[in-house]
Structures are given as C-alpha cells and as structure tokens.
Amino acid sequence: MSRRGLPTVAVFDADLPTGLAFARSLGRRDVPTIVFGHRPDVMTRRSRFVDAFEECPTVLWSDEFTEWLVDRLGRGDIDLVAPTSDYVAFNAAEAATHPSIDRDLGLPPIDGLLDCLFKDRFARALDRVGFPGPHTRAPTTTADAIDAVEAVGLPVVAKPRSHVGVGVHRGDVVRDLDEAERVFTPHEVDEHSRGALRHDPELGWPLVQEYVERRGLEVISITGYLARDGAVHGVGHSRKTHQWPPGLGIGIRFETADEQPFTEAAIEAARQILGHGIFEFEVLFDPSTGDHWAIDLNPRTYGQVALDIGRGNDLPAMWLRDVATVDVPDPRPSRRTPTSWTTGIHLYTGLAVRTVLGPDRVAAVRGALRYAVEPTVGASFQLDDPRPSLSFAKAVLRHPGGLVRPFLAEPADI
Numbered sequence: 167m168s169r170r171g172l173p174t175v176a177v178f179d180a181d182l183p184t185g186l187a188f189a190r191s192l193g194r195r196d197v198p199t200i201v202f203g204h205r206p207d208v209m210t211r212r213s214r215f216v217d218a219f220e221e222c223p224t225v226l227w228s229d230e231f232t233e234w235l236v237d238r239l240g241r242g243d244i245d246l247v248a249p250t251s252d253y254v255a256f257n258a259a260e261a262a263t264h265p266s267i268d269r270d271l272g273l274p275p276i277d278g279l280l281d282c283l284f285k286d287r288f289a290r291a292l293d294r295v296g297f298p299g300p301h302t303r304a305p306t307t308t309a310d311a312i313d314a315v316e317a318v319g320l321p322v323v324a325k326p327r328s329h330v331g332v333g334v335h336r337g338d339v340v341r342d343l344d345e346a347e348r349v350f351t352p353h354e355v356d357e358h359s360r361g362a363l364r365h366d367p368e369l370g371w372p373l374v375q376e377y378v379e380r381r382g383l384e385v386i387s388i389t390g391y392l393a394r395d396g397a398v399h400g401v402g403h404s405r406k407t408h409q410w411p412p413g414l415g416i417g418i419r420f421e422t423a424d425e426q427p428f429t430e431a432a433i434e435a436a437r438q439i440l441g442h443g444i445f446e447f448e449v450l451f452d453p454s455t456g457d458h459w460a461i462d463l464n465p466r467t468y469g470q471v472a473l474d475i476g477r478g479n480d481l482p483a484m485w486l487r488d489v490a491t492v493d494v495p496d497p498r499p500s501r502r503t504p505t506s507w508t509t510g511i512h513l514y515t516g517l518a519v520r521t522v523l524g525p526d527r528v529a530a531v532r533g534a535l536r537y538a539v540e541p542t543v544g545a546s547f548q549l550d551d552p553r554p555s556l557s558f559a560k561a562v563l564r565h566p567g568g569l570v571r572p573f574l575a576e577p578a579d580i
Contacts, residue, residue, distance in 0.1 A: 172196075172198055174198045174200060174246070175200070175245065175486070176246070177199055177250065178203075178222070178254045179250040180201050180202065181208045181561065182251060182469075183469050184250040184251060184466070184468065184471060185248070185250045186209060186210045187471045188248045188471075189216055189248075190213060191480055191483055191497075192248075193215025195494040195495055197486065198217055200217060200219070200244070203221060207557065208557070209554040209561070211557075212554045212556070215551060225253040227358035228256065228260070228361055228362060229360060245490075247272060248482070248485075249273060249444060252328070252464075255273065255274075255465055272489035279440070282462075282463045282464065283328050285302070285327050285373055286304040289304075291439045292439075295435045295439060297432065298457075298460065299461070302376070303374040304327070304373055304374075305374060306368045314374040318375070320343075321340060321377040321379060323337045323376075324337055324338045324340055325337035327368070327371065327373055328362065328366065328369060330362045331355045331356050331359035332353045332355065332369065335353075336414040337375075338414075349372070350372060350374070352371050354370065380452055384451045386405055386449045386451050386458075387406065387446050387468070388436075388447045389401070389402045389444075389471075390479070391444055391484040392437055392441070392445060399479075401433065401479075403423040403424060403426060403429070404420040404421065404507070408516065410572060412572055412573065415572075418508065418516075419507070419513050422473070428458050432447045444467055444482075445464065445465060446464040446468035447460065469507075472507060473504055483497075505542070506541075508543075511558075511562050511569070517533060517534045
C-alpha cells in the first residue's frame with residue numbers, strides 16, 4: 167500500500183487503448199500507477215496522468231513475463247494488476263497461483279477467467295448457462311476438422327482456441343472443403359507461452375465455428391462491472407460499425423446503442439461464467455428476427471472502454487473500489503457526452519480508400535463528414551492529454567502499407 171493509502175496498480179499493455187484508458191482513469195484520481203512496457207517509447211508513458219514508467223518483458227511471452235511478475239509481486243512492488251488484455255489476465259492469473267503469492271491481484275476467479283480465454287471452454291460454458299452461441303466443434307486432427315465442417319455446415323470460421331500462446335490472429339472464413347483441408351492444421355504454439363498448454367494440450371488446433379452470414383447483422387457489446395457482492399454496475403451498450411482488417415478484425419468504430427432484448431440474459435450469463443470483474447459480452451444480433459449468438463466474453467477491459475468512461479461508467483474506478491475496498495472520487499462529467507469511439511487513423515484511411523475506389527463514394531464522404539462532427543472519444547487522443555496520441559500515430563504510420571493493404575482488398579467493408 168502506498169503512502170497515499172491507495173494500492174499501487176500496475177498497468178501493462180502500454181501501447182494499447184485499454185492500457186491508456188486505465189492509466190488515465192486511475193491517474194485522474196491520484197491513484198499510484200506504474201506503467202510497464204517492453205519498449206521505452208510506449209504511448210501510455212507519455213500520459214501526464216502516469217506516476218512512473220518501468221520496462222518489463224513483453225506480455226506476449228507468457229512464461230517469461232509470469233516469472234518476472236512473480237518476482238515483482240514477491241518484492242511488494244505491485245499490489246494490483248489492471249486487467250487490460252487476454253495476455254495480461256492470463257499471465258497475472260498464472261502468477262497468482264504461484265506458491266509464493268498468497269494475495270488477491272484484483273482478478274476474476276481462475277475458472278471463470280479460463281472459460282473466457284479458451285474458446286472451446288467458452289462454448290461449453292454457454293451451453294451450461296443456456297445462452298445461445300454459434301455451433302462450435304474442437305477437432306484435434308484434420309480429418310476430424312473436415313467431419314466437423316460437414317456437421318456444422320459451410321461457411322465456417324477456423325478460429326484460434328485462444329489468443330494466448332497462438333497470437334492475435336482472428337481466424338479465417340472457410341467456404342469450401344478444399345480450403346478447410348488447407349486451413350485446419352495446427353498453429354504453432356509460441357515457445358515462450360508453453361504454460362498455456364497446461365490448460366489446453368490441443369491449443370494449436372483451430373476451432374470449427376459456424377459463420378453466421380445474414381444481411382443486417384449487428385455486433386453488440388454489453389459491458390459493465392460485476393461486483394463481488396453479485397451486483398452489476400455501469401452497464402453500457404455499443405455497436406461495432408467498422409473493423410480492421412475488414413472481414414474478421416478488431417473494432418475501429420463503436421457507437422452507443424440502446425438496451426437489447428437479450429441484455430438481462432447476457433449479464434446473467436456473464437455473471438455465471440465469469441463471476442466478477444470488468445466484462446464485455448459480444449453478441450451477434452439479427453434485429454429482423456431477434457436471433458442472437460454470443461461470440462466472446464472478454465474478462466477484462468476492452469478497446470472502446472473510453473466510450474463508457476466518457477459517458478460516466480468509469481469501469482476502472484469501479485474495479486478499484488471493489489477489489490481494494492477504497493474510496494476514490496468521481497471525475498467531473500464530460501462537457502460533451504460522446505456517442506462514439508474511433509481509432510481515427512484506421513477509420514479515415516479506410517474511408518479515403520473507399521472514396522477513391524468505390525463503391526458508393528458519396529456515402530463514404532458523407533460518413534467521414536458526419537463522424538468528424540459527432541461527439542466522439544478517440545482510441546488515444548484526449549484534449550487534456552494529447553501526447554500519447556502522437557506516439558500512437560507514429561507507431562501506426564511506421565508501416566503505412568500494412569494499414570492500407572486490407573482496405574484495398576475489401577474497400578466496400580469500411
């Protein structure tokens with residue numbers, strides 16, 4: 167515990183919007199926050215709300231990072247670990263089970279965490295709690311995969327069982343059996359993340375998952391904080407409108423959404439699967455029929471969390487109050503309540519490509535103008551803390567071809 171009577175919080179993922187949003191939230195409340203990164207030029211280090219910066223192993227090397235974290239926890243340098251990515255949540259959970267560590271790091275229960283991070287477990291958990299999800303199979307040979315594809319029905323997604331140990335690849339859409347034979351081979355599990363194999367020895371094999379393909383589908387995120395006393399706080403709704411790369415990618419624009427017909431059931435499913443903590447329950451929704459399928463339950467801070475923070479649902483602060491039983495002040499309300507969250511560099515690059523190449527250039531220009539004037543919060547930019555956004559832009563533009571190339575392949579998807 168620091169001299170301020172507040173726990174010292176370690177924020178990793180210093181190059182991601184999740185780490186930056188978490189550090190800003192705690193820093194505005196004068197909570198002792200140490201930002202760690204595996205490079206000295208990470209963007210969150212530039213925030214004026216950060217107390218200190220230290221280097222650490224990359225979180226992507228789970229085995230080495232976990233060993234390092236156990237050592238730092240044993241020395242008493244860190245009280246709590248901000249849950250800002252799958253890798254950090256997994257690594258911190260591994261550290262918390264080490265025989266030398268006997269304290270709460272602010273994480274969800276280990277079984278719930280693993281049920282979210284390993285997607286074959288998540289599919290079984292959905293069945294257990296009765297919330298619909300895409301048909302999912304977990305083959306362990308190519309022949310089993312072909313049988314699973316035929317049973318599920320084309321098209322399917324070849325989806326990693328977990329990002330931990332496999333990487334951030336989102337998966338491949340498979341539309342014929344020849345492609346299935348090529349795609350359904352095991353990924354190589356990172357040699358620095360062999361610990362993940364203890365939880366799933368077949369981790370390298372992709373899942374076979376139904377690919378729901380209907381006109382007008384929406385991706386809805388239901389977010390909030392599940393407290394340890396069973397209450398839920400800060401429930402929010404957002405809709406993913408653009409992603410990068412197009413097809414299967416990460417969201418680069420979210421807009422606020424209304425409460426959904428399945429909101430109550432989704433929150434209850436999250437409570438039963440995860441237990442407690444910050445969550446994002448992602449649901450694929452067909453508004454024309456009411457059909458819906460859970461596609462992810464993220465047991466940690468999510469990319470567009472700054473949108474919820476800007477709207478008064480400050481989930482990092484709720485997390486700190488709950489796990490450390492301390493009181494921290496509420497921030498001043500925003501002068502202009504945001505209605506969207508954007509990764510502007512990616513969004514406007516995609517719109518520029520569509521304006522040049524088509525189709526529907528007029529719609530692309532109108533969209534760009536509308537997005538430019540609406541009340542929004544950026545992935546990195548905030549007017550009172552602008553320096554991190556300069557580092558973020560520099561990192562993205564370091565390889566401009568990699569930014570533009572996916573939009574050239576599928577310009578109509580932005």
